[in-house]
Amino acid sequence: MNSAPQNGAPLLEVRNLSKNFGAVQALRDMSMVVRPGEVVALAGDNGAGKTTLIKAISGVYQPSGGEIFLRGQQVSFATPQEARDKGIETIYQDLALADNLSIGANIFLGREPMKRFLGILPMLDRKKMADAARETMALLDFHVNRMDAPVSNFSGGQRQAVAIGRAVYWDAQILIMDEPTAALGVPEQRKVISLIKQLKAQGRGVIFISHNLQDIFAVSDRIVVLRRGVQAGERKISETTHDEVVKLMVGG
Amino acid sequence: MTTSPPTGEERATPHAAEPDTHVAPPADHADAARTWISFIADMRAWLFLGALVIGFELWARIGFNATFILNPFNLQSIAIFAVAPLLLATGQTFVIISGGIDLSLGFIMGLAAVVAAHVTNIAGQSMSPSMAVVVGICAAILVAGIPGTINGLLVSRLRVPPFIGTLGMFGVARGVAFLLAGGTTVPVRNADFAALGNGRFFNVPYIVIITALFVLVMHYLxxxxxxxxxxxxxGANPQAARRAGINIKSHLLRLYILSAMCAGLAGALYAARFSAGAAQAGEPLLLDSVAAVVIGGASLFGGSGTIFGTVAGAFVIAVIQYGLVFVNVEPFWQFIGVGVVIIISVLIDQAQRRFTGGRQDE
Known part of the structure; x- marks a missing residue:
């Protein structure tokens, strides 16, 4: 259904990933790939291991076994910051935005650009932040006339766009999104879906967790279903149905 | 807001025609109302200040056939009156924006005043009076940094709530200050120190100039x-700050040292002004500092506030206190006046939150 390349070299490859918490095996022998311009949905019931998987990929957890390859090179991340530096950005449900700051200030939070006033006094370069924010948000087809407004002024879908924009600005190649549409109304959900399509068109890889099959079918290329920590199945969206996915999720 | 009918300007943007791929900007009329409410809320301290000055001026003209604000002596007195609360409130502004509060500032100021007095006296025995003043002031500010460091460690490393941690330091600083002072005020015998505290440059007191420069630096910071x-x-979202790679622990440590040093400077200037150090110097000023920050537009929930707002807030309090004395009203009305202003200020903050859901930076 989408014209993105499906047969390129994988951006991200996970081989036989496992994660134990004491005696509990939250994830067992999980393998998957994400190619450039590809959207992979992770589905599964609560406790199926979706969150464990993305946390192992994004450096929050250290996997107990298995390997992660980024553009063919084996990697391991001690912290989420290391994963981010390598271009894997996770966007959690709470978005992690400072509501009282502008879009630009949020994009640059923790890495603020400075300029020198009269050649001596270092000052925040607000103009650079605003310009970068405007350009980045335009990439996502998000146009806003007041770049100095705090992000609390924006709606849920727009704030999602800001969080995605931050990842895009810092050149994230793989975006992991945890339930990006869960807290939104229907029109806002549609906007987030279109944002994901933008990312796809830019050749980035997207992994997104969702409970909403409609969203999954609207935007994904493939779906990976987890059940009790193991892969219950993987399907191309164009070759499966809601019913089949639900069966994979609940088992039987 | 996205469901409101488009205004002319919104229709004019080419992207509004593609609802599916376009995340619409907030409608412009809602934006304008929000801007207007935010403007009033941001400027409320200055509006209060203007109203108070006009009110007292009318009262003075009608009641006493005199001028209130055009009298240079009154202006000077109000400015001197505002120095210590403003310095405390400057540090408090930073702490409150971060979502904390520093209750120890009043007695850190007292401690600093006592240290400034002692050190200036002792240093005066072995060096010139003016050098002794410099040493005394530096000592006061550095010693103030000690309780500030402890506050910072308590809040950042041990995760003690700021209200409790600094309340403990309130008691410790108070006790140490009284012990150092021997339970009394410590007189300073140093003409240069007195000159610093009471001298004027073109009719502007030195301590007012020092405070103004310091406040400008803090505004920059x-x-x-x-x-x-x-x-x-x-202050808005510690989780977001941490994920963005900000070292919150080291930030909070520096923050509480900074606010304590503001109180240190306030204590040193107090000692200069009265040629004496007193442990209770800042006792009544702590709550004034919080009040100045809140009147100045900061939210006690953190995340908003400005230094210039706090300046206006401190002057609102100073004008109420001095003005009521000037028009010869019983001094107890000061408390009522300041209290009412605080409540109105918080009501404006609440209303603004309801309409805009937050505040922008700067």
């Missing part, structure tokens, strides 16, 4: 540096 930017972010 809050509005133009990473430290200030991170302070706003931590």
């Amino acid at each position: 809050l509005s133009q540096t990473k430290f200030g930017q991170h302070n706003y972010a931590i």
Whole structure:
């Protein structure tokens, strides 16, 4: 259904990933790939291991076994910051935005650009932040006339766009999104879906967790279903149905 | 807001025609109302200040056939009156924006005043009076940094709530200050110190000039540096700040040292002004400092506030206190006046939150 390349070299490859918490095996022998311009949905019931998987990929957890390859090179991340530096950005449900700051200030939070006033006094370069924010948000087809407004002024879908924009600005190649549409109304959900399509068109890889099959079918290329920590199945969206996915999720 | 009918300007943007791929900007009329409410809320301290000055001026003209604000002596008195509360409130502004509060500032100021007095006296025995003043002031500010460091460690490393940690330091600083002072005021015998505290440059008291310069530096720190930017972010969403790679622990440590040093400077200037150090110097000023910050537009929930707002807030309090004395009203009305202004100020803040859901930086 989408014209993105499906047969390129994988951006991200996970081989036989496992994660134990004491005696509990939250994830067992999980393998998957994400190619450039590809959207992979992770589905599964609560406790199926979706969150464990993305946390192992994004450096929050250290996997107990298995390997992660980024553009063919084996990697391991001690912290989420290391994963981010390598271009894997996770966007959690709470978005992690400072509501009282502008879009630009949020994009640059923790890495603020400075300029020198009269050649001596270092000052925040607000103009650079605003310009970068405007350009980045335009990439996502998000146009806003007041770049100095705090992000609390924006709606849920727009704030999602800001969080995605931050990842895009810092050149994230793989975006992991945890339930990006869960807290939104229907029109806002549609906007987030279109944002994901933008990312796809830019050749980035997207992994997104969702409970909403409609969203999954609207935007994904493939779906990976987890059940009790193991892969219950993987399907191309164009070759499966809601019913089949639900069966994979609940088992039987 | 996205469901409201488009205004002319919104229709004019080419992207509004593609609802599916376009995340619409907030409708412009809602934006305008929000801007207007935010403007009133941001400027409320200055509006209060203007109303108070006009009110007292009318009262003075009608009741006493005199001028209130055009009298240079009154202006000077109000400015001197505002120095110590404003210095405390400057540090308090940073702390409150970060989502904390520093209750120990009043007695850190007292401690600093006592230290300034003692050290100036002792140093005066072995060096010139003016050098002794410099040493005394530096000592006061550095010693103030000690309780500030402890506050910072308590809040950042041991995760003690700021209200409790600094309340403990309130008691400790108070006790240490009285012990150092021997339970009494410590007189300073140093003509240069007295000159610093009471001298004038073109009719502007030195301590007012020092305070003004210091406040400008603090405004720069809050509005133009990473430290200030991170302070706003931590106050609004510590989780977001941490994920963005900001070292919250080291930030909070520096923050509480900074606020304590503001109190240190306030104590040193107090000792200069009265040629004496007193442990209770800042006792009544702590709550004034919080009040000045709140009247100045900061939210006690953190994430908003400005130094210039706090300046206006401190002057609102100073004008109420001095003005009521000037028009010969019983001094107890001061408390009522300041209290009413605080309540109105918080009501405006609440109304603004309801309409806009937050505040922008700077």
